[in-house]
Amino acid sequence: MQADVTTDTPTSDTPVSESLSIVIPMYNEEDNVVPLLARVHEGLAGYAGPWELILVDDGSTDATVARLQDEARRYGSHVRVVTLQRNFGQTAAMQAGIDHARGTVVAMLDGDLQNDPVDIPRMVARLVAEDLDMVAGWRKNRQDNLWLRKVPSRIANRLIARITGVHLHDYGCSLKVFRGDVIRDVRLYGEMHRFIPAWVASLTSPARIKEMVVNHHARKFGESKYGLSRVYRVLLDLLSVYFFMRFRARPGHFFGRIGLVFGAIGGVALTWLLGVKLFLGEDIGTRPLLLVGILFVVMAVQFLTTGVLSELLTRTYFESGTTRSYTVRPPRGEQPEPGWKQPAGRAARA
Template sequence: MTTQLAAPLSIVVPMFNEQENVSPLVERVHDALADYTGAWELLLVDDGSSDATVARIREAREAFGSHVRPIPLTRNFGQTAAMQAGIDLARGEVIVTMDGDLQNDPIDIPRLVDRLLREDLDLVAGWRRDRKDNWLRKVPSWLANRLIRRLTGVNLHDYGCSMKVFRAEVIKGVRLYGEMHRFIPAWLATQTAPSRIAEEVVTHHPRTAGTSKYGLSRTFRVIIDLISVYFFMRFSARPAHFFGLLGTGFGLLGGLGMFYLLIEKILGHDIGDRPLLLVSILFILIGVQMLTTGVLSEMLSRTYYESRDVRTYHLPARFDLAGENDAFRMPSAGKRGNEADGGVSAHGDRA
């Protein structure tokens, strides 16, 4: 498929023990981009493979040219770190990420890139509507997608699809850690408006070579990572609100319990051996601890933002900083505050 709009393009593919898929992948990428009118490069990131993946990547570079860039990591750091390495080293204005197991189809790349440029978006995420996986992978993924949509407010059907197209200037402003690659749209929503994030149905193939690196254990890691994403999206610049809310809730529950026991004591009932007494004291202590943690977190947050001159907002990358070369409007000679135009004087007095 030929795109009418094109930009320098970087395709990032993390690979781990995919020696059988390297050559077919590179061939399919070249076939898919045969009519692409812009410059492009293919970054194959080897995530510490124990097979011949690195050797196959180097052979592909020799066969196809220097635009095929091998990026060998020193050991297995995980898919997120491998993806981050490729994004850091990408030189294109548009960055595509995809899996190296041939389940994503490179034929979709021009269509996704064209939509990103045509609609002036920051991310077009792939949606595997007809996913070719077994139910052990589909069911946890379906549940995770619903949970992520509910908590992050970014309305996508398929967060786990690695086929995504980004504007480089936006994705390079996001740092990925742990297993956070599946939450890239949510992280991106901290940099740009959700209206600049879209999804597109993409082709999905069953795995024909190599072995899957996914299992049910990832479901639990998704839940833990989701808590972190939710916190950073909502409370990174105001952690005291998060811990304060928890502390206030626990404190109120403990206070209500103690008030009830006080009434019971006044009425002459014995409360010394009642479990509610210990639970109420525990809730009050947890509330105090949460509140103090919130204060300390607020201090750390402000120290971080002020010491590193980190902004709590983001301007569009193509935002024209109007005023850099423009002069202030000055009062006309002999007219204080530019009275003729109803202006404001230097002292802020309204004319």
């Protein structure tokens, strides 16, 4: 899947009035809470539609929760705090925020002040003006350590793009904007937040995914939660992404291909040995190739039967009525629920 990715800024002067939910996962970011909320409100001051801010505390062990609650009381009911029981990880925190979001558009960003909320209205305008399903941020001028963050990230971006077929410059940028009805159909777990564009592309056309250059700032407070130790988890999750994107509804094809390859190799080996035995009269009982051929045939049978069982499980899953093998694009223009931050002057006009 080749994503149609551009970096142009929308030129439409029509104000965007879509209801917007901003989701920010937080973990041990006590020093960033106050400036973060101030920056969000500054960046959204001119937004023409109703919006809410959902702050998800991912089991922080410092004063993050207390400061979030204090700021929520200070700013009003449009600021909502979701507190997880323990540290479940960034992906789970993002999913919790999405589950609580009510907007027709959902924006996500990190709570470390490296993403700039001022970019959100531009990205929402791009999403609406071009009728997209996702706009991803591209940290073109990234303010991070070259060898610890930039180089591993570039390698990961190229590997992910090559395997998933969704070509973005920056998979790791947390600043993204989605159609709410699309992102709610994506279930995140493990370390899947890096692969959100790929998951979205499995539900919609890659042509509806674009990216924009966004601001990026150096971290001022706290410590980075990322490191090289995450590499092996990313690789394992990448394998899962590859499987589900291409074989989610037909897993038998995945296991069947492997089984047929092993079966062909084992069959050729055993056929050749049979010819040696019948036409040359040689003893084949002590040849290592005999054991290899039998092993490959047994493995082929195992993979083929696993494919059949996986097909049965898939059919049961889709026929249970809890999900579908397709998604329908809903009509636009849903009305927001009460409890939103209304744009300045709306109350007076009402």
